[in-house]
Amino acid sequence: MAIKKENFSRRDFIKNSSMFAGGVVLVSLLNPLKVVYATKKPKGKGKWYGIAIDIEKCIGCANCARSCKAENGVPNEPFFFRNWVEQYTITNDDEVKVSSPNGGIDGFTQPVSDDEIYKTFFVPKMCNHCAISPCTQVCPVGASFESPEGIALVDKSYCIGCGYCVQACPYGCRYIDPAQGVADKCTLCYHRLEKDLDPACMMACPTGARIYGDLNDKTSELYLFIKENNCAVLKPQLNTKSKLYYKDLSQEVH
Amino acid sequence: MNKYESLYEALANLDGYIYPNEIALNWDLLIVMYPYITGLVAGAFILASLNRVFAIKALRPTYEISLLTALSFMLVATMPLITHLGQPWRFYEMLVTPHLTSAMAIFGFVYLWYLMVVLLLEIWFDYRYDMVIWSKQKKGFMSFVYKVLTLWVLDTSPQSRRTDEKIGYFITVVGIPSAFLLHGYVGFIFGSIKANPWWSTVMMPVIFLFSAMVSGIALVMFIYMVVTYLRKQKIDMNTVDTISKYLFYILIIDFSLESLDQIHRIYEADESFDILKILVHGKLFFTFFIMQIGVGVIIPLLTMGTMMIKKPREKIRKILYLIISICVLVGIFYMRWNVVIGGQLFSKSFYGFTSYKVDMISGSGFWLSLLWFIIPFFILAFLLWLLPPWKKKESIH
Numbered sequence: 326m327a328i329k330k331e332n333f334s335r336r337d338f339i340k341n342s343s344m345f346a347g348g349v350v351l352v353s354l355l356n357p358l359k360v361v362y363a364t365k366k367p368k369g370k371g372k373w374y375g376i377a378i379d380i381e382k383c384i385g386c387a388n389c390a391r392s393c394k395a396e397n398g399v400p401n402e403p404f405f406f407r408n409w410v411e412q413y414t415i416t417n418d419d420e421v422k423v424s425s426p427n428g429g430i431d432g433f434t435q436p437v438s439d440d441e442i443y444k445t446f447f448v449p450k451m452c453n454h455c456a457i458s459p460c461t462q463v464c465p466v467g468a469s470f471e472s473p474e475g476i477a478l479v480d481k482s483y484c485i486g487c488g489y490c491v492q493a494c495p496y497g498c499r500y501i502d503p504a505q506g507v508a509d510k511c512t513l514c515y516h517r518l519e520k521d522l523d524p525a526c527m528m529a530c531p532t533g534a535r536i537y538g539d540l541n542d543k544t545s546e547l548y549l550f551i552k553e554n555n556c557a558v559l560k561p562q563l564n565t566k567s568k569l570y571y572k573d574l575s576q577e578v579h
Numbered sequence: 580m581n582k583y584e585s586l587y588e589a590l591a592n593l594d595g596y597i598y599p600n601e602i603a604l605n606w607d608l609l610i611v612m613y614p615y616i617t618g619l620v621a622g623a624f625i626l627a628s629l630n631r632v633f634a635i636k637a638l639r640p641t642y643e644i645s646l647l648t649a650l651s652f653m654l655v656a657t658m659p660l661i662t663h664l665g666q667p668w669r670f671y672e673m674l675v676t677p678h679l680t681s682a683m684a685i686f687g688f689v690y691l692w693y694l695m696v697v698l699l700l701e702i703w704f705d706y707r708y709d710m711v712i713w714s715k716q717k718k719g720f721m722s723f724v725y726k727v728l729t730l731w732v733l734d735t736s737p738q739s740r741r742t743d744e745k746i747g748y749f750i751t752v753v754g755i756p757s758a759f760l761l762h763g764y765v766g767f768i769f770g771s772i773k774a775n776p777w778w779s780t781v782m783m784p785v786i787f788l789f790s791a792m793v794s795g796i797a798l799v800m801f802i803y804m805v806v807t808y809l810r811k812q813k814i815d816m817n818t819v820d821t822i823s824k825y826l827f828y829i830l831i832i833d834f835s836l837e838s839l840d841q842i843h844r845i846y847e848a849d850e851s852f853d854i855l856k857i858l859v860h861g862k863l864f865f866t867f868f869i870m871q872i873g874v875g876v877i878i879p880l881l882t883m884g885t886m887m888i889k890k891p892r893e894k895i896r897k898i899l900y901l902i903i904s905i906c907v908l909v910g911i912f913y914m915r916w917n918v919v920i921g922g923q924l925f926s927k928s929f930y931g932f933t934s935y936k937v938d939m940i941s942g943s944g945f946w947l948s949l950l951w952f953i954i955p956f957f958i959l960a961f962l963l964w965l966l967p968p969w970k971k972k973e974s975i976h
């Protein structure tokens with residue numbers, strides 16, 4: 326299965342420009358008020374991927390982060406991650422402490438003593454595969470795009486490495502690959518999905534805290550999980566229509 | 580030296596929590612230079628237009644200098660952006676296959692429109708007649724060069740001069756909104772990023788525009804004085820007094836707009852407020868309060884204000900104007916710095932900060948930035964030699 330990417334040819338450009346003005350008006354008229362979650366793909370019958378994380382089940386082992394680096398050739402330095410784990414500790418004095426030593430790969434310690442902890446938990450982070458992704462919107466050449474399955478991808482042979490998408494992602498999910506000078510990010514292991522294999526992080530999680538699947542399929546584990554649990558997305562106010570759902574997400578998590 | 584050394588240093592000095600991908604600042608000094616230089620272009624051009632459209636006599640000696648300054652900086656305006664790309668050789672993709680929802684892609688077209696349609700044409704119509712004359716006066720190669728520059732439109736009749744004048748005027752009128760667009764657009768590149776509360780404000784294009792005018796006017800004032808001094812001519816005090824008056828008023832507008840933006844933030848105090856407050860009082864204290872506001876606004880405003888009430892002697896005025904223009908130029912540079920760098924120092928998680936140091940030794944950013952700032956002055960020197968405003972025949976407007 327090849328990625329059907331909308332490539333921007335010169336002809337499209339002319340066509341698009343003329344349709345642009347009309348399009349803006351139309352979209353603003355036709356887009357009704359929707360829930361903050363993008364549980365449904367707007368159109369089409371194919372797969373529409375989403376991810377859910379059961380925060381309670383995450384033990385902070387960061388196997389997901391480790392396996393992601395190995396699978397996707399992410400640089401080893403602690404400045405480049407497609408996938409990382411954060412530890413949140415809220416003290417009795419309402420102080421929020423967050424840490425993620427080397428994305429969690431170096432293991433977590435808890436500097437706050439037990440009787441001062443109000444609550445503590447781990448939050449794995451990765452690309453939210455936003456349905457209205459700001460990163461795609463700003464890319465000057467269209468190298469960042471959404472696959473028909475709702476996965477935000479980068480065409481590295483086309484990316485000019487301007488870093489605009491890195492600035493536009495509200496969740497810090499992108500980085501510029503130092504070796505290639507182009508943007509890189511989680512692809513939900515697109516290369517594995519193509520072969521009907523699970524993404525590396527999903528395979529690596531020992532507790533089953535991570536679920537992914539087809540939001541269009543009403544019988545999928547993911548769909549039922551979101552339906553049966555109280556799930557929330559990160560920064561809903563930014564209206565990115567994130568498709569990464571967290572079960573029982575604490576408000577402190579940004 | 581390890582290329583990650585500065586990053587490890589930043590990592591060791593993190594304040595609070597920051598998403599791991601945010602430790603590295605993606606947009607460095609070069610991206611500070613980009614709006615800075617574009618702003619100088621827009622500002623210098625707007626000064627020229629003021630002079631022409633409103634026929635402000637006192638500004639006449641700076642008309643051509645403003646235009647040529649705008650052109651010199653315009654020619655390198657995209658270079659900081661391009662040299663900053665991870666894949667610089669792919670930059671043309673932005674023009675041949677632009678992505679229409681991207682502010683950065685559209686900038687390429689705004690830029691080309693401004694450079695090709697407005698700036699070059701205006702200069703050409705302004706100089707065409709003189710270039711015809713010069714092509715006749717000069718011999719050999721230079722005669723040929725001027726002839727090429729006239730594009731072989733060699734008519735010198737009064738009729739043709741009037742046409743030049745009319746079209747030139749029309750272009751200036753079109754040019755003003757274009758200059759507004761050019762720099763407003765640069766503001767929009769930042770202002771439209773909803774992920775970043777320090778950038779995301781509708782005021783951004785307007786603030787960028789006015790700060791552009793301020794910096795452009797200061798630059799022209801500086802260049803006019805230095806060039807006139809180097810030519811051993813007398814500086815027209817009426818001219819610099821008038822420029823300084825404009826600078827004064829526009830600086831007030833600019834400062835009011837920026838204050839409005841800040842007051843609005845402080846009063847609304849939304850979820851990002853706490854982190855931005857710490858940012859401004861901590862990591863940005865020096866660049867924001869001291870450089871941008873102190874050096875860039877307070878000192879120039881106070882000095883110019885006092886000079887309006889009590890005019891000092893010419894000699895002192897000259898020195899003060901020179902100092903003011905430098906202060907303003909420095910202040911606006913730090914304004915760009917505070918926007919671009921400041922916007923990346925805090926984490927979008929709102930839980931902490933990274934740090935940034937200009938890497939003068941191993942990083943290419945610093946030297947390239949310096950280069951892109953210096954080259955325009957050489958271009959300007961060349962243009963002033965090729966198209967000396969002081970050798971123009973008095974135009975008919």
Ligand code: SF4
Binds near residue numbers: 460
């Ligand atoms: S999380 Fe960031 S990188 Fe992923 S789709 Fe959303 S904006 Fe893009």
Ligand code: SF4
Binds near residue numbers: 479485489491507508
């Ligand atoms: S870095 Fe690449 S993918 Fe990101 S906005 Fe720039 S060109 Fe697009």
